[in-house]
Amino acid sequence: MKPYEKLLLENKAWAAEQIDRDPEYFSRLSKLQTPEFLWIGCSDSRVPANEITNTAPGEIFVHRNIANLVVNTDLNMLSVLQYAVEVLRVQHVIVCGHYGCGGIKAAMTNVDLGLINKWLRNIKDTYRLHQAELELVEDNDRRADRLAELSVEEQIINLAKTSIIQRAWQSENRPILHGWIYRLTDGILHDIIKMDARTPRLDPIYQYKK
Numbered sequence: 001m002k003p004y005e006k007l008l009l010e011n012k013a014w015a016a017e018q019i020d021r022d023p024e025y026f027s028r029l030s031k032l033q034t035p036e037f038l039w040i041g042c043s044d045s046r047v048p049a050n051e052i053t054n055t056a057p058g059e060i061f062v063h064r065n066i067a068n069l070v071v072n073t074d075l076n077m078l079s080v081l082q083y084a085v086e087v088l089r090v091q092h093v094i095v096c097g098h099y100g101c102g103g104i105k106a107a108m109t110n111v112d113l114g115l116i117n118k119w120l121r122n123i124k125d126t127y128r129l130h131q132a133e134l135e136l137v138e139d140n141d142r143r144a145d146r147l148a149e150l151s152v153e154e155q156i157i158n159l160a161k162t163s164i165i166q167r168a169w170q171s172e173n174r175p176i177l178h179g180w181i182y183r184l185t186d187g188i189l190h191d192i193i194k195m196d197a198r199t200p201r202l203d204p205i206y207q208y209k210k
């Protein structure tokens with residue numbers, strides 16, 4: 001059996017198991033999508049949103065990209081954000097980074113990686129913002145982990161800069177923005193930053209008029 005054939009076979013077993021446990025499972029899920037959370041995470045295969053939060057299909061609306069970035073020209077991410085905030089009306093937006101992130105580590109090198117340079121440039125900009133602090137950390141892996149934390153904070157600020165979030169905050173005090181980081185070596189999520197409509201830590205230059 002080819003590896004991809006195993007996936008299709010496992011899928012049949014999984015679907016049968018769900019129906020065994022709850023005969024209405026798929027008919028109920030197919031009619032309604034009301035997740036409370038939008039998850040913006042890293043594409044890394046070791047950080048799957050549902051598994052690590054022990055949630056079921058239907059509970060989290062998910063967007064993943066390399067190094068969990070919120071880039072203000074990324075139509076894909078912005079479309080997901082707008083749909084989640086304005087149509088699904090999520091209460092929480094979570095940006096989840098992780099220690100040991102390959103995207104973060106790559107951004108800390110001077111290797112020319114071609115197209116992906118443009119994406120990783122966003123991480124280099126965060127590095128430059130915090131250069132003094134980061135360069136006090138001698139160990140390269142620890143410095144990468146600190147940059148991963150700082151990058152999550154920066155992505156939360158990037159979310160707060162969007163008119164999508166600002167409009168939602170003005171009209172309904174929703175959603176709350178959460179910056180989390182996941183440790184691959186113990187499976188634990190750490191809460192590192194929170195922002196909501198009442199505690200905007202946003203420079204006034206980014207604030208749109210009501």
Ligand code: CO
Nearest residue numbers: 042044101102
């Ligand atoms: Co990663």
